[in-house]
Amino acid sequence: MTPDTSLRVIARARAKTEHVAQVRNILSAFVEPTRRESGCLSYELLQNGSDPADFVFVEKWGNAAAEQAHFATRHVSIALQQLTGLLAAEPEICRYTVLQ
Secondary structure, three states, X not given: OOOOOOEEEEEEEEEOHHHXXXXXXXXXXXXXXXXXXOOEEEEEEEEOOOOOOEEEEEEEEOOHHHHHHHOOOHHHHHXXXXXXXXXXXXXXXXXXXXXX
């Protein structure tokens, strides 16, 4: 059996309370372009039902190189610029490999 070389990513962003709607709009805008990227197998944006300022991306990439290329895309660059000053903290990005 061939090992699974795909990469799973959980990325969390916390909006400042007064900017929740704006952050949601910015994050939502780059979901579809990301889904069209080479190597993107799955990409979902979630919002915490009990804490609307808490956003999480659940991602599946074909490999680590595909995920790294994601950060060089125009839509991510634009979103990062737009998010300046709107987040309560730096986004937390955790990368996981599949064990079983």
